[in-house]
Amino acid sequence: MPRTDVALADPRLAAAAARLGPGLVREAVAGAQARARAGELPPERVLDAAVAALPAAVTTLRPVLNATGVVLHTNLGRAPLSPAAVDAVTGAAGYVDVEYDVATGSRARRGRGTLAALRAAVPDAEDVLVVNNGAAALVLATTALAAGKEVVVSRGEMVEIGDGFRLPDLIASTGARLREVGTTNRTHLADYADALGPATGCVLKVHPSNFRVEGFTSSVHVAELARLGAPVVVDVGSGLLGPHPLLPDEPDARTALRDGATVVTASGDKLLGGPQAGLVLGRGDAVDRLRRHPLARAVRVDKLTLAALEATLRGPVPPILTALTADAERLRARCVLLADLVGGAVVPSEGAVGGGGAPGQGLPGWAVALPAELAGPLRTGEPCVVGRVERDRLLLDLRCVPEDDDERLAAAVRACTS
């Protein structure tokens, strides 16, 4: 049995220790030694087995080829970054002038380039702020504008945003009181007007982004709420900065601001296609109040996010927009090529926006249908491929797979079938 120090001197394992750190290499060696002790491995094979057991990377996060057809898949990290945003993250990984002016050698406003890019992207906003995520933006807005007071919100917008997190609980945690108005399906302007008074901190309008209520419904438009006189916070959710022709029912920041919203909050990693972030856009005095609130420091965004967000705002079209607008005929042609290589049938496939966006809106596309039993091996193979199991078939929908990865995807399927 090779001793641990001898094993670690093996050139392959020494090189791995430089790349992965000594801890992971020691674990691989200890695992191989344990197998040899248990008689599962001849002692002279311990070094080779340790090399084979080395992880591919230091992080346990595995890159995934998303063949689900769901563009913003929450379990798969929502929006993938553009190559430009990835470069920006790498560039910001070391020391960086995030809060420093190299011309004068003195302190500068944190993330000023990113904030300027966001303001340029939404000229209707007098001022902007970036925080950790959409939920943080909403908590900061309601805390700064309504702590100790009431947040007036429609019963139709008391949503759960996912994984058990409920908007009413989130707002209650800020020290504001929720004042519910209207009913689940219908809320009128008079419901809001009757509730407003000296105790009002703000009116909140939340986009019910992950479900749809159909039938006998009505809600009140932002423009009407703005005329009531209280500050209006609009949580648009998705991070759409302007209207998108493909998503007519999805609210956007620019329209909400033009309609008179005091503050708009949104995510940076849904339909904006950037890193996880929370965007705050709105009237100068209101955004300033949020910026100066002590809670702002607790939801401050880091330099990597600032870098990726700026690159998303200023740079090339992010991958989620490419996936969202993918041409169905092109998708079908790619599926035909894939089916030629791996077998299976080319079938229509309804993709989705996902991530709590545009519920009920299908994205017509195509997929290769394979036996459902392949789903598990494909998930645990290299590269990891996640498809969609539907009616006992595994569908590989190419909408969210970069075209350059089609061959890797085919190779992954062949590795599981041969």
Ligand SMILES: *Cc1c(COP(=O)(O)O)cnc(C)c1O
């Ligand atoms: C997604 C969403 C949030 C939460 O945003 P995160 O970036 O996930 O924190 C809040 N409100 C609405 C309407 C959303 O769609």
